[in-house]
Amino acid sequence: MNIGSIILIILVGLLLMILDFLVIPGGVVAIFGVLCMIAGIITTYVLYGATAGTIMIFAVAIVTLLSFYFMMRTKTWRKLQLNTQIDSKMNEISEQLKPGDAGVALSRLAQKGTGLFGDQKVEVTSVQDFVDVNTPIEIVKIEQNEIFVKPINS
Numbered sequence: 443m444n445i446g447s448i449i450l451i452i453l454v455g456l457l458l459m460i461l462d463f464l465v466i467p468g469g470v471v472a473i474f475g476v477l478c479m480i481a482g483i484i485t486t487y488v489l490y491g492a493t494a495g496t497i498m499i500f501a502v503a504i505v506t507l508l509s510f511y512f513m514m515r516t517k518t519w520r521k522l523q524l525n526t527q528i529d530s531k532m533n534e535i536s537e538q539l540k541p542g543d544a545g546v547a548l549s550r551l552a553q554k555g556t557g558l559f560g561d562q563k564v565e566v567t568s569v570q571d572f573v574d575v576n577t578p579i580e581i582v583k584i585e586q587n588e589i590f591v592k593p594i595n596s
Contacts, residue, residue, distance in 0.1 A: 443489060448482045452502055455479035456509060463510075479506075539564070543581045544594060547573050557591060566591045 455478030462472035479502055487495030538560070545559035547566075551573035557566040559581070566589045569582055578594040 443485060445486075445490070448485050448489075448498075451485070452479050452482035452498075455482065456506060459506070460509065460513065463513075538562070539581060539584065539589065541581050541583055545579050545581070545591075547575055547577045547579050547591075547593075550575050551579075551591070557589070564589055568592070 455475040458475030458478065459472050460475075462469065462475065483495060483498050483502060486498040539562070543559055545557045547555060548558050548563065549555040551557075551566065551568040553571075554565060554567050555573070556563055557579055566579070566581075568579075569590050569592050573579060573591070573593050579591040580594050582590045582592050584590070
């Protein structure tokens with residue numbers, strides 16, 4: 443095995459660690475990456491001696507630290523990050539809403555969806571399977587912060 447093959451094994455290990463850090467969480471891929479890097483270092487010790495093995499340890503450490511440093515600093519990775527913010531909130535049911543109130547389904551209620559009662563948009567739960575958009579609905583009951591509705595049969 444030549445030094446190019448050993449460097450390739452170490453680079454594959456580094457790539458696996460980066461993939462685990464960015465794409466495939468869980469640690470299993472990083473363990474394989476570390477094992478590849480250790481295998482490359484041990485192979486260097488066995489084939490080329492203690493001096494080359496020690497140089498390889500320092501080279502691997504420096505390359506690993508530098509790659510993680512630059513990986514964290516570049517703006518490229520920010521494009522991969524999840525930056526969405528949750529701006530919705532739990533229903534704040536006003537005392538105006540009560541069982542028997544009529545409204546309309548603003549979205550398809552596949553159990554849950556959005557309903558409009560007067561000028562108030564709220565999240566509702568259908569007591570039936572599905573309710574199509576723009577179907578008249580009626581509040582059946584309100585429990586805690588959940589509004590249960592059924593379609594109004596006309």
